[in-house]
Amino acid sequence: MNEKVILLVEDDPNDVDLTLRALKKNNIKNRMDVAQDGVEALDYLFRRNKFKYLEERKLPEVVLLDLKLPKIDGLEVLRQIRKNEQTKLLPVVILTSSKEEQDLINSYKLGANSYIRKPVDFNQFSDAVRNLGLYWLVLNETPPGMVD
Amino acid sequence: MKVSKVKSPGRCLVSNLNIKTSMKPEIPEEIVLKWQGILDLMCRILGVYARFVKKVEPPRIEVFIASATESNPLDKEVRADSDTGLYNVQMIKQRGLLPVPDELKDLDWEHKTEIEMGMNNYVRFPLEWPDGEIFGTIYVLEVKDNQNTSDYKDLLSGFKEIVERDLRFILDSAEREELVAELQHQIKQFKQIIGEQATELERLNKEHLKEITERKKSEQALRYAQDELEQRVKERTACLEAANRELEAFSYSISHDLRAPLRAINGFSQALLEDYSNKMDSEGKDYLRRICAGANRMDLLINEILKLSRLSRAELNIKNLDISALARIVSIELQKKERKRKVEFKIISGLRAVGDSKLLRVVLENLLGNAWKFTAKKKHAVIEFASKEEPDKDSGQTVYYVRDNGIGFDMTQAGKMFIAFHRLHNEKEFPGTGIGLATVQRIINRHEGRIWAEGKVNEGAVFYFTLGKIC
Structure with missing residues (x-):
């Protein structure tokens, strides 16, 4: 299995569908797993609880992380990812509605690799997703040893 | 004998x-x-x-x-x-x-x-x-x-x-x-003088004591008033801080939560247009396009409102700066956007101002931008940036102004134009969000200055502003 998986952490099903649609529209055929809140995202990444028996040991190629999430918010998820030895080098892209200065600063401080504001206009959104896919799934080389 | x-x-x-x-x-x-x-x-x-x-x-x-x-x-x-x-x-x-x-x-x-x-x-x-x-x-x-x-x-x-x-x-x-008599006389006089002085001294003492008591009283009153004032300032500050936090939370919420539904409206309308276009007539498609445009427009407005609220909160970085140079940069950028238009800029050189350069640039972008926009139909458009020779009568501050020979406005409407989303002109004719002048006023307020406008329909407009003493 050499498939590059994307993890989308997003609680809004509309946004999930629109992201999927944008991927499809841009011919990005990689698998996209979705975590609907912060807890699920961390369980998925650390193979805990309902993801304990997930056979696949490979981490996603990139995490698209929303900031406003139920249970544990995006910034906390990012902190946990960076704290963990296995995931600390994992590429994390913040994909969120706002570009509040404080969010930008905090995200980069905690080690986000990129920050993208989700445009309201779907065409722009689609462009953003295409660029994301192109960059993180094709151009970018992940650090070695990302296999658990 | x-x-x-x-x-x-x-x-x-x-x-x-x-x-x-x-x-x-x-x-x-x-x-x-x-x-x-x-x-x-x-x-x-x-x-x-x-x-x-x-x-x-x-x-x-x-x-x-x-x-x-x-x-x-x-x-x-x-x-x-x-x-x-x-x-x-x-x-x-x-x-x-x-x-x-x-x-x-x-x-x-x-x-x-x-x-x-x-x-x-x-x-x-x-x-x-x-x-x-x-x-x-x-x-x-x-x-x-x-x-x-x-x-x-x-x-x-x-x-x-x-x-x-x-x-x-x-x-x-x-x-x-x-000698004794003289001495006694002198002693007597001396005693009298001493007595008089003692009486005077006693009187003065009494007066002094009264004064001290009064002063103590007024000092106490002052201290009391001061304490009360401080308490009120504290309370007010706390209120303000709370209001500010609330405002921040509010704008944060707007920034995040209001956009998601818009994205859905726009996204799924777009999806309909793309996936079901053969099942709709042109009218249906037009409606969907309008829905998309509406969502986009609302996104733009949200953005502007957030910008305005950010301006009110951002810390000022006050410097002495060349405001003429700033105006020139803005004018060049306007020219770049619409190269076809011929507009004469008359910008007085070397005007200094004390303020936040980022925010003052926003002021000039809006004022010169408006002048640019409202002179669009003019054959020979002239936009001026200068300062009045006489300083402001009330504050003694320099009065800067931006003057154009565009479509002007009705002076009876002059007060309303600084209200957010209040427009004096048709959006189709002169596009805009209606938030530019509200933003400008907010910035001028933060500089403790004043802004006002003069105009006449079809005869151009002048926007005056001062920047307070906030060095």
């Missing part, structure tokens, strides 16, 4: 006694008695007829003490004296013993009692006060001429010594008394 025989009793005024004397004290009674005693004793020892002490108090010469000898023709108590002062003057001038062996046997003198009694030999001896002034004379009347005997002279000298010692004592006492 009866004194009543004397024809001219009482005091004899001596007009030719030209001697000046100062006021001298009275001779005390006991001294007078002592002198009397000595005088009587001497009479007895010498066996003379009469002796006197005559006191000279110009212009008066009086018999002061007369011996109690029976042959004494003059009585002290009557103070009869017929002395013309002639010998007295001579004696006083001489200041020594003046023996007169045989008194003038002048007819004028005939009537004199003593001469009638044959006492025409007499001796005078001056008596002096310690200061050299004459007190009087010792005066001895004799029938015999024995005045030159040494006994006579010795006794007279002795008496003179006693009298003059007493006089010294009297004068000293008097001086002492005078």
Whole structure:
């Protein structure tokens, strides 16, 4: 299995569908797993609880992380990812509605690799997703040893 | 011998006694008695007829003490004296013993009692006060001429010594008394002054005390007011901080949560257009496009509102800057966006301003941007940036202005144009969000300045602004 998986952490099903649609529209055929809140995202990444028996040991190629999430918010998820030895080098892209200065600063401080504001206009959104896919799934080389 | 025989009793005024004397004290009674005693004793020892002490108090010469000898023709108590002062003057001038062996046997003198009694030999001896002034004379009347005997002279000298010692004592006492009196007077005055001063001091003290009490009272009141004010400031600050936090939370929420539904509206409308276009007629598609545009428009408005709210909260970075240069940069950017348009910019060079360069740039982008926009239909558009020659009447601050010759506005609407989303012109004709001037006003307010506008329909508009003293 050499498939590059994307993890989308997003609680809004509309946004999930629109992201999927944008991927499809841009011919990005990689698998996209979705975590609907912060807890699920961390369980998925650390193979805990309902993801304990997930056979696949490979981490996603990139995490698209929303900031406003139920249970544990995006910034906390990012902190946990960076704290963990296995995931600390994992590429994390913040994909969120706002570009509040404080969010930008905090995200980069905690080690986000990129920050993208989700445009309201779907065409722009689609462009953003295409660029994301192109960059993180094709151009970018992940650090070695990302296999658990 | 009866004194009543004397024809001219009482005091004899001596007009030719030209001697000046100062006021001298009275001779005390006991001294007078002592002198009397000595005088009587001497009479007895010498066996003379009469002796006197005559006191000279110009212009008066009086018999002061007369011996109690029976042959004494003059009585002290009557103070009869017929002395013309002639010998007295001579004696006083001489200041020594003046023996007169045989008194003038002048007819004028005939009537004199003593001469009638044959006492025409007499001796005078001056008596002096310690200061050299004459007190009087010792005066001895004799029938015999024995005045030159040494006994006579010795006794007279002795008496003179006693009298003059007493006089010294009297004068000293008097001086002492005078001194004491003067001292007492001075003490009294001093006491009075002290008393007055004490009273004044007491009054001042009372006043002072009253003042202190009043001051304390007002200080207390002031402190109380200050405390209250501080408390109110604290409360108000807390309120403001809370409001600010709320506002931040609110705008954060708007920023995140309001966009997601818009994205859904826009995204799924777009999806409909793409996936189901063959199932819709052109009208249906038009509606969907309008839905998309509406969502986009709302996104834009949200963005603007967030920008406005960020401007209100962002910290100011105040510097002294070249606002003309800033205006020039903005004008160049406007020109770049629409190269086809020919607009004449008249920007005065070298105007300085004190403010946040980022925010002032936003001000100029909006004001010059508006001028650009509202001169679109003008053949020869002119946009000016300068400052008025006269500073603001109220604040004394420089008045900057942006003037254009565009479509202008109705002055009755002038107040409304700074309200967010309030537009004076049709959006189709002049696109915009209606938030630009609200933003400008917010920035000017934060600089503690003032903004106002003047205009006339079809004759252009002028926007004036000042920047407060916030250095």
